[in-house]
Amino acid sequence: MRVKTIVFDLDDTLYSEIDYVHSGFRAVSDFFALNHKLEGELLYAKMLQELELHGRGSVFNNTFEHFGIHTKNAVKKAISLYRLHAPNVALPKESIEILDYFKKQNIPLYLVTDGNKIVQANKIKALGLEKFISKSFITHRYGKIHAKPSSYCFLKIAKLENTAFSEIVYIADNINKDFVGIKQLGFQTVRICQGMFQDAQKPQEFHAHAEIQSLLELKNLLKVK
DSSP, X not given: OEESEEEEOOBTTTBOHHHHHHHHHHHHHHHHHHHHTOOHHHHHHHHHHHHHHXXXXXXXXHHHHHTTOOOHHHHXXXXXXXXXXXXXXXXXXXXXXXXXHHHTTTOOEEEEEOSOHHHHHHHHHHHTGGGTOSEEEEXXXXXXXXXXXXXXXXXXXXXXXXXXXXXXXXXXXXXXXTTHHHHTTTOEEEEEOOSTTTTOOOOGGGSOSEEESSGGGHHHHOEEO
16 A cells, blocks of 8 residues: 555544543542542442443443442542543553554544544543544544544545545554545555454455555555655
């Protein structure tokens, strides 16, 4: 693939999103342990158990019911703490290596990520991505209608760089939405097979042009112009 501009997804592409989830659970368990005279480690362990058994949607409800502290306000507070906390997350070595590799070649690097505006901005700051990335596009800043598979933010990048769609590549993990909207316009796409969607299957139009197991494979896959 010959490209002039590289765009990365965030969650489960540049770092493991479960790290953020665990960080958020820590923030919530610490707060409620202090305010209800409970053992923080027990609260945290229960949240992890609920996540494993039932997914994220009912973690706080079920955990608080288990410890007898459930109220609507408690759940609301937990969600707020989770979203607003300063996350304890870090870029893995291979992400740092690949970002630095292309940065040193003066290749414009961008980020396009869905999700809550505050949550995603906090992640970007905690991961220290500002020193690598030319600009981060959090799609929800432009309205949820422009979340992936919308091509809205990618068109903005193409305009900023004055670059043909075919000279821009997007590296992401979610086959359900990451590639189908931009692939048909001529953007190049690479799927990294990791995270919660690594085993997902979709029709061919949803697939990326190439698949990798590690970001370091981009050194050989991408030929920069």
